[in-house]
Structure formats: structure tokens, C-alpha cells
Amino acid sequence: MLKPLAAILTAAGMTLATAQSEVEIFSWWAGDEAPALEALIDVFEAENPDIEIINATVTGGSGVNARAVLKTRMLGGDPPSSFQVHAGEELIGTWVTADRMEDLTDLFEEQGWMDVFPERMIEQISTEDGIWSVPVNIHRSNVLWYVPGNLDEWGVSVPADWDEFLGETCPTLQGQGVTPLAIGQNWTVQHLWESVALAELGPEQYGALWDGSLAFNDPAVVDAFATFADVMECTNDDFAGLSWQQATDRVVGGDAAFNIMGDWAAGYMTTTLELEPGEGFGWAASPGTDGHFMWLSDSFGLPVGAPNRDATIEWLRVAGSKAGQDAFNPVKGSISPRLDSDLSQYNAYLQSAAEDWSSDVKVGSLVHGTVAKETFMSEFATVIEIFLSTGSAESAANAAQAIATQVGLGQ
Amino acid sequence: MGTLAGAHPWRVWRDPLRQNDRITAFLMLLPSVVLLAVFVYGFIGRTVWVSMTNWGADATQALALNPQLEFVGLGNYRKLFTSVIDVRFRQDLVNTFFFTLFFILGTLALGLALAMLLDRKVRFESVFRTIFLFPFALAFIVTGTVWRWMLQPQGGVNILPELVGLPRLNFRWITTREQVWQFDWNTVPAFLIGALAAGLLWGAWQAWRLQDGRKPVRSGTLGALGAIGLGYALLGTPGIQLLPYPEPHGFNLAFIGILLAAIWQMSGYTMALYLAGLRGVPEELREAARTDGASEFQVYRHVVFPLLGPITLSAMIILGHISLKIFDLIWVMAGADNATTDVPALLMYLRSFRANQFAEGAAIAVVLLLLVAMVIVPYLRSSLRGEVRR
Numbered sequence: 001m002l003k004p005l006a007a008i009l010t011a012a013g014m015t016l017a018t019a020q021s022e023v024e025i026f027s028w029w030a031g032d033e034a035p036a037l038e039a040l041i042d043v044f045e046a047e048n049p050d051i052e053i054i055n056a057t058v059t060g061g062s063g064v065n066a067r068a069v070l071k072t073r074m075l076g077g078d079p080p081s082s083f084q085v086h087a088g089e090e091l092i093g094t095w096v097t098a099d100r101m102e103d104l105t106d107l108f109e110e111q112g113w114m115d116v117f118p119e120r121m122i123e124q125i126s127t128e129d130g131i132w133s134v135p136v137n138i139h140r141s142n143v144l145w146y147v148p149g150n151l152d153e154w155g156v157s158v159p160a161d162w163d164e165f166l167g168e169t170c171p172t173l174q175g176q177g178v179t180p181l182a183i184g185q186n187w188t189v190q191h192l193w194e195s196v197a198l199a200e201l202g203p204e205q206y207g208a209l210w211d212g213s214l215a216f217n218d219p220a221v222v223d224a225f226a227t228f229a230d231v232m233e234c235t236n237d238d239f240a241g242l243s244w245q246q247a248t249d250r251v252v253g254g255d256a257a258f259n260i261m262g263d264w265a266a267g268y269m270t271t272t273l274e275l276e277p278g279e280g281f282g283w284a285a286s287p288g289t290d291g292h293f294m295w296l297s298d299s300f301g302l303p304v305g306a307p308n309r310d311a312t313i314e315w316l317r318v319a320g321s322k323a324g325q326d327a328f329n330p331v332k333g334s335i336s337p338r339l340d341s342d343l344s345q346y347n348a349y350l351q352s353a354a355e356d357w358s359s360d361v362k363v364g365s366l367v368h369g370t371v372a373k374e375t376f377m378s379e380f381a382t383v384i385e386i387f388l389s390t391g392s393a394e395s396a397a398n399a400a401q402a403i404a405t406q407v408g409l410g411q
Numbered sequence: 412m413g414t415l416a417g418a419h420p421w422r423v424w425r426d427p428l429r430q431n432d433r434i435t436a437f438l439m440l441l442p443s444v445v446l447l448a449v450f451v452y453g454f455i456g457r458t459v460w461v462s463m464t465n466w467g468a469d470a471t472q473a474l475a476l477n478p479q480l481e482f483v484g485l486g487n488y489r490k491l492f493t494s495v496i497d498v499r500f501r502q503d504l505v506n507t508f509f510f511t512l513f514f515i516l517g518t519l520a521l522g523l524a525l526a527m528l529l530d531r532k533v534r535f536e537s538v539f540r541t542i543f544l545f546p547f548a549l550a551f552i553v554t555g556t557v558w559r560w561m562l563q564p565q566g567g568v569n570i571l572p573e574l575v576g577l578p579r580l581n582f583r584w585i586t587t588r589e590q591v592w593q594f595d596w597n598t599v600p601a602f603l604i605g606a607l608a609a610g611l612l613w614g615a616w617q618a619w620r621l622q623d624g625r626k627p628v629r630s631g632t633l634g635a636l637g638a639i640g641l642g643y644a645l646l647g648t649p650g651i652q653l654l655p656y657p658e659p660h661g662f663n664l665a666f667i668g669i670l671l672a673a674i675w676q677m678s679g680y681t682m683a684l685y686l687a688g689l690r691g692v693p694e695e696l697r698e699a700a701r702t703d704g705a706s707e708f709q710v711y712r713h714v715v716f717p718l719l720g721p722i723t724l725s726a727m728i729i730l731g732h733i734s735l736k737i738f739d740l741i742w743v744m745a746g747a748d749n750a751t752t753d754v755p756a757l758l759m760y761l762r763s764f765r766a767n768q769f770a771e772g773a774a775i776a777v778v779l780l781l782l783v784a785m786v787i788v789p790y791l792r793s794s795l796r797g798e799v800r801r
Binding site: 067068071072093095097185186237240241304305374379386388389402408 | 467470471472473474475476495496498499563583586588590746747748749750760761764765766767768
């Protein structure tokens with residue numbers, strides 16, 4: 001009885017005593033991803049021994065629950081010092097447009113970040129009025145995962161595009177009772193959709209979807225939905241109940257040949273399943289997207305009215321620094337967006353991703369908040385549900401366009 | 412009250428002791444009245460207000476510190492019932508209807524069956540009673556987690572038939588996309604009006620029967636209204652067109668898994684209610700019926716079940732509002748994104764906190780409130796009336 005009470009009293013006392021030097025970091029990095037955040041916090045605390053970090057996490061993949069908690073806090077006028085948010089439209093379309101974030105241009109210029117972060121990326125995290133967050137990592141969405149030994153056994157190779165996959169790879173595998181492509185619950189289906197759409201539309205047209213210059217019911221997009229429908233014929237039919245890890249497990253366990261997932265799957269396979277990159281698992285750009293890097297990024301921003309603004313800016317500085325990012329990313333299983341990161345600390349997969357990051361055409365992910373505002377992103381789940389229950393490319397494309405019009409996509 | 416029976420009300424009020432009592436009572440009630448006024452009725456009022464604004468339609472205002480909201484009347488409701496994208500909301504209503512129906516039927520039937528078995532003076536009755544009641548003590552979160560594991564396609568329930576040498580089941584309990592009993596959304600008004608008309612006709616017949624035809628105008632009016640309504644419904648409600656195209660809805664088989672878990676959890680509770688009810692049936696009544704030559708079935712049919720009516724009604728009300736509000740069980744078993752097992756409460760959460768469409772979320776909340784009110788208010792009325800009578 002007394003112990004918790006004493007702890008509360010002590011905590012309250014400490015809050016009073018150190019109110020000036022406390023930073024509350026709000027994120028969804030719990031569980032497998034917690035050690036990476038800890039590594040970043042360690043760097044921060046080594047440089048700033050007098051500032052205390054309060055690590056506030058809300059569990060739930062891709063921040064689905066954390067974002068809801070964050071919204072209630074922000075609406076209640078109780079913003080955390082800094083919060084994790086997907087860089088790009090998820091931040092801009094929700095928080096910047098509502099005037100809840102501070103411009104970080106000064107910090108970027110002072111730290112020389114204008115030169116170390118890729119220009120295309122800075123564009124995507126900026127509006128005319130400023131730069132809005134500090135990206136701490138880069139994940140790639142369009143990656144095809146497989147087990148090299150299994151492919152040899154089944155006599156298939158990595159398909160270069162969806163035509164090859166649908167024409168040869170899929171029938172060969174199905175003939176042997178192997179699931180050609182493993183997927184999981186709704187958002188992983190959307191994740192597959194964005195890779196198929198990028199392949200079928202190409203980076204230009206794919207990008208045009210998000211600024212509103214290409215309609216979803218355009219014949220090209222309907223065709224992409226039709227290809228997507230064919231691809232869905234090559235997937236496991238019990239997907240709705242599987243997490244992305246379980247879909248990856250199907251590939252590793254030899255029940256399925258391929259899986260399209262973001263490269264956090266590499267982190268899962270190396271760290272949790274203890275597989276060697278290149279031997280235990282192999283990777284390639286998803287079919288038809290070689291040379292295109294569909295990216296997403298976690299970032300931290302500065303909410304208006306954040307408690308302890310100066311200490312929070314110091315947190316942002318460390319989060320964007322080379323030391324901070326090179327401590328964080330190898331543990332997280334992602335790469336640093338900085339072009340000057342020390343690659344020797346990263347594993348084989350991450351080194352290859354970093355190489356692609358510096359040379360590939362960069363396009364943003366829909367499902368992970370880069371290119372479309374949250375309202376569209378969330379309602380796109382309904383589009384996929386409409387598609388799954390009707391099986392009609394037309395209806396899905398029309399529904400997507402109806403939502404895009406309604407939310408004013410690209411405006 | 413008893414001691415003051417016969418005292419003149421005015422004298423009661425003037426009596427300083429009584430007055431003191433009243434002030435004390437008022438002060439004691441005041442905190443909860445204030446809290447209820449603010450945290451229940453105040454928030455209901457605010458939700459209704461929000462549901463009639465455009466909160467969320469404009470991203471610059473959705474999450475602003477002081478959102479500037481515009482009044483849009485019933486626009487959000489119209490959208491929910493007519494727009495292409497909100498097909499999901501309409502299917503959610505259909506899901507809720509079927510879920511509520513089967514949940515109440517299943518729970519009542521299983522609860523009654525268990526209670527009747529226990530009522531036969533079995534040995535270790537209290538042990539069985541505890542076992543059957545135990546699931547009720549669990550949170551839906553726990554029930555959901557356990558049943559999600561048991562309903563996995565590869566294991567649990569699906570391999571049960573193997574124990575008796577039968578082939579294993581291959582049903583995807585929670586994730587199947589199969590839909591049965593499909594109907595067009597445009598026929599819903601016909602169903603509703605038809606049901607209402609049938610109710611009127613039944614009322615007319617009852618009135619006629621009970622009053623031996625002494626008030627022919629009243630039962631005649633009811634009957635005529637009912638006949639007109641029924642005819643209108645049978646003609647397909649000309650003049651009411653909800654959607655310009657057919658939109659199929661039906662019962663999603665994925666709900667069978669959810670129903671299993673929910674019925675398993677709540678049937679112990681109805682068993683306890685029914686057991687108390689059965690014990691309350693005087694033994695003399697049964698004896699009298701048996702003496703009159705009633706079979707055991709007839710004893711139940713004509714003596715016991717009619718006496719259990721009020722209990723069934725209470726149980727239906729309590730189960731009904733649980734099933735209309737169900738959220739956590741489905742959240743745990745199927746997740747929020749699986750539209751085949753979606754219900755309005757989940758969609759309300761998704762719309763509000765993922766898509767930032769707060770006004771639409773509020774509109775869904777108000778629809779849910781109205782549905783729950785339809786169940787609760789008649790019950791409150793009848794039970795309040797009962798208290799006054801007492």
C-alpha cells in the first residue's frame with residue numbers, strides 16, 4: 001500500500017523539482033521496437049545528463065492505437081513534448097494544417113540538415129510555410145521476401161514483374177500446393193495494393209494519384225485494381241486473421257513462397273527469428289518496381305505549446321544527429337535518412353537498402369502515412385473491404401475516387 | 412411513510428423535522444444529480460450537437476485547438492444512410508440486427524436449458540452452478556482472447572471432430588467472407604413498415620378479442636391502419652427510394668464465432684436469473700397442475716414458462732443493450748479493420764479517431780444511442796410504473 005504511494009509522491013516531487021528539464025516522448029515503439037528507442041534515449045541522456053526523458057508509449061503496430069490517444073491528448077490541450085508521427089501527409093494533413101506544429105526550418109539550417117537529408121525527402125516533409133518534423137529512419141515498403149533455398153526446391157525464380165508472377169510463378173507454385181504469396185490482415189492487403197499499383201502505374205502516375213491529377217476511376221488505375229485482383233487469387237485465403245509476422249512466418253516455414261512487406265520484416269527475421277540476411281531469407285524489390293524506393297519514415301515534431309520547448313528542441317537535435325540515428329537504426333532494422341550515415345554498423349540487408357535509398361527513384365507510401373492525409377488513408381481500408389467483398393475492380397476504384405473527392409485529396 | 416399515513420401534505424411540508432429531512436435528502440442527491448447532468452446528459456447533448464456539425468470535414472479545423480464548427484443539420488445522418496462509402500455503416504446495422512437477434516435467442520435458450528437441468532435437484536448442484544456462472548465473471552477481453560485461439564482455422568474447435576473419429580472442420584470462423592440471407596437495402600423500409608403494420612393488426616385483434624367487440628371503432632381503426640400499412644409494404648413502399656441502385660446486405664457467417672463466445676459468456680447469467688425464477692414458482696402450483704392431469708411438458712408450458720415472462724423480459728433488455736454496444740469482444744477476436752465482423756461501435760471509433768471524422772463518429776454514436784433507447788426506455792417505463800403501483 002505504502003510503496004506505490006511513496007512512488008507517486010516522489011514522482012510528484014521530482015516533477016516539481018525538475019520541471020524545467022523534462023521531455024515527454026510519445027511513441028508506439030513498445031515490444032520488439034523498444035530497444036531501438038532506448039538506444040536513442042541513451043545517446044540523448046549521455047549528452048544531456050540534466051534532462052530527464054519520460055518515455056510514453058502506446059502499443060499497437062503502425063501507431064493505430066497511439067494516434068487515437070494522441071488525438072485525445074492534443075484536443076484536450078495536453079500535448080506531449082514531442083510525438084512520433086509518420087513523416088509526410090500523416091503529419092501535415094492532420095497536425096500542420098490544424099496549426100498545431102512549430103516550423104523547424106531554423107533547426108534544420110542551424111544543424112546543416114538541409115544538405116545531409118535528401119532533397120526529395122525534405123520536400124515531402126515540408127509545406128510552403130516550413131519544415132515540420134525530424135525524420136529518424138527510413139523503411140522501404142515495396143520489398144519481396146523469400147527463402148532462397150525453398151525457391152530452388154520449387155523451381156521458381158524471383159519474378160521481375162507481375163506478368164511473370166501471374167503467368168509462371170503463381171501456377172507453378174500452386175501446382176505444388178505452395179501458397180505463392182502470403183498476406184495478412186487488412187492493412188497488409190493495402191500494403192500489397194500499393195506495391196502492385198506502383199508497378200502497374202509507374203512512379204509518375206502513382207505520384208499523380210496523390211496530388212489529385214490522376215483519378216482513381218481512370219482506366220489505368222482500374223487496370224491496376226484488376227491486376228491486384230489477379231494477384232489476390234495467388235494468396236492464402238485465411239489472411240484476414242493473420243498478423244504481418246504470421247504472414248512472414250508462412251514464408252520462413254515453407255508454406256508460402258513470397259511475401260510483400262515493409263523492411264521491418266528484415267528486422268523481425270534477423271532479430272526475432274535469428275536468420276542470416278541473404279541465406280536464411282532473401283529480398284528483392286517487389287515485382288515491377290526495381291529502381292523505385294517506396295519509403296516511409298518515422299519522425300518527431302514540435303507541437304505548439306509543448307512543455308519545455310528548449311529541452312524538446314535538444315531532443316529533436318539528437319534525434320536528427322548522426323550519432324543518434326546510427327545508434328537507433330541498426331537496432332530498429334531501418335536505415336538512416338542521412339546520406340552520411342556510418343554503414344559499417346548496419347547488416348547486409350540494411351546496407352543494400354541504404355545503397356538503393358541513395359540511388360533509386362523515391363515515392364511515398366500510402367498505407368504508412370507518407371502521401372495521403374489520414375482521412376483518406378483510413379478510409380482506404382473500406383475501399384479494400386469493398387473490393388474483397390465484391391471482387392470488382394470497378395466498384396473499388398469508384399469508391400476510392402468517391403473518398404478522394406470527399407476528403408479533397410491533394411488539396 | 413407509514414407513520415405519516417393520513418397526515419395532510421401541507422402539514423408534512425410545514426413540519427420542521429420533515430423539512431429538514433427533505434433538505435438533507437436534496438443535498439445528498441445533489442452531487443450525483445450534478446455529476447449525471449454534466450457527465451451523462453451534458454455529453455449526450457454535446458454529442459448530438461457535434462453530430463450536426465461539419466467537424467472533420469475540413470482538415471484545418473479537425474484537430475485545431477479550438478475547432479470552428481459549422482452547423483450542417485442532418486447532413487451526416489443522410490450521408491450515413493445514402494452515400495456509397497457508408498455501405499459499411501449500413502452493413503454494420505445489419506450485422507448488429509442479426510447479432511442481437513441470435514445472441515438474445517441463444518443466451519436465453521441455453522440459460523433456460525441449464526437452469527431447468529439444475530432445477531431437477533441434481534447432485535453437486537452448487538458446483539455446476541458455479542461452473543456455469545463462471546464465464547460471466549470474465550471480462551469480454553479475456554473471453555475474446557480465449558475464443559480467438561480456439562477458433563483459429565488450424566486448431567481448437569476445428570479439430571474437435573477428430574476426437575470422435577470424424578474429419579476435421581475447415582471453417583474459417585471469424586474471417587470467412589460468406590454471407591447468407593442477402594437482401595437489398597432498398598427493401599428495408601418495406602420490412603420495417605410491414606413489421607409495424609403486423610404489430611397494429613395484432614393489436615387490433617387483441618383489442619377485439621379482449622373487449623368482446625365492445626369498442627369496435629378502436630380496434631377497427633387499428634386494423635385499418637395495419638391493413639393499409641401491410642398493403643403499402645407488400646407493394647414495395649412506392650415513393651420511398653433509399654438508394655438509386657440495389658445494395659445487397661446479409662448475415663455474415665463470420666459472426667458465428669463471435670456469437671459462440673458471447674453466448675458462452677452470458678448464458679451463465681441468464682441461467683442464474685432463470686434458476687431464481689424457477690425456484691420462485693410455488694411447488695403447489697405445479698402440484699395442482701399435475702393433479703389436474705398435466706404432463707411434465709404441459710406443466711412447463713402452461714404454468715412455469717408464463718411465470719418466467721418478466722424474467723425473460725429483463726434478461727432480453729440487459730442482453731439487448733450489451734449486444735448493441737458490443738465493442739471489446741469483437742476488437743479482441745477479429746480486430747477493428749475486419750469489415751465482415753464490424754459493428755457500429757467499432758466504426759464510430761475508426762471514423763472518429765483514425766479518420767478524424769468526428770462529426771460522423773458522433774452521428775454513429777447518436778444512432779446507437781437511439782437503438783439502445785428503443786430497448787431501454789420501454790423497460791424503464793414499465794418498471795417505473797411497477798414501482799409506483801407498489
